[in-house]
Amino acid sequence: MENQQIKQAGLKVTLPRVKILKILETSDRRHLSAEDVYKELLANGEEIGLATVYRVLTQFEGAGLVCRQHFEGGQSVFELNRGGHHDHLVCIKCGKVVEFVDEVIEERQKRVASDRGFKLADHSLVIYGSCNGCEEDPDHRRSDSRA
Structure with missing residues (x-):
């Protein structure tokens, strides 16, 4: 499913994009910082750098796959764009x-x-x-x- 979503968003399917999207889809938490995603990747034995995580999340945001929220405290968090306002x-x-x-x-x-x-x-x-x-x-x- 991840590959299809990435293609539909107009992005090339790469291993980092697939792995990051999978974390966003399967995490117990709906709002993850780039650091949260990075820690999950490390816990899963993935060797994807923090800079790559930031870059991919920004690409996902631009493609409409995720929404970025800026809550008080200054840290951005990302959530899958499931449509509908909340x-x-x-x-x-x-x-x-x-x-x-x-x-x-x-x-x-x-x-x-x-x-x-x-x-x-x-x-x-x-x-x-x-x-x-x-x-x-x-x-x-x-x-x-x-x-």
Whole structure:
């Protein structure tokens, strides 16, 4: 499946691209930094450099295979582009990221833009706070989920 996705995105199928796409598809976490991908490659015994990981992720972003998110803290994370818009909740203590879709929020954002003379082209909503895990157990493991 990875080969077909890479070809459809207009990219040449190379071993690094296949391996990186596979990690994005199979990881327990949906939002991975380039360093996260690199560590997974190392754990799998792959010899693909960090610079190559950054380059491939940037190529994937340009081809529309992944979306880059810039959460507070400055580190970019990447997620597969599965179509459809969603927003994010980010825990400021452990870094947990939860995706959500709320039609009321979506409609309100469109209305706010329209009321101010804007035609909405795109938007990104990130809500920062503390997850239940950090509130109950500050030592819990970071996770990444979709709601």
